[in-house]
């Protein structure tokens with residue numbers, strides 16, 4: 520059975536108006552719910568649904584052999600896999616000065632390192 524809704528003082532089901540029926544339990548319950556909502560809205564207010572997302576940024580700095588320090592930011596979600604408990608590796612970093620390429624890797628100990636990319 521589809522849901523009965525109340526709109527502008529009239530009952531609708533599937534977009535079709537339903538006549539007001541004295542003693543109809545479903546209509547009475549809906550009116551009571553509506554009344555309760557209006558009561559809350561005009562008095563204490565209704566709790567909001569809040570969806571909070573915390574965004575963690577990793578800032579990685581690498582020093583190129585040309586001397587330039589390159590800083591790159593990654594959102595944690597794209598950089599760290601909490602299920603595998605490891606970094607999303609093999610990210611490529613290009614030196615902004617000399618265009619040399621480096622790859623971020625996890626070493627055998629699980630530490631994050633950067634290495635010159637083999638061409």
Ligand SMILES: [Zn+2]
Nearest residue numbers: 583585614617
């Ligand atoms: Zn460089």
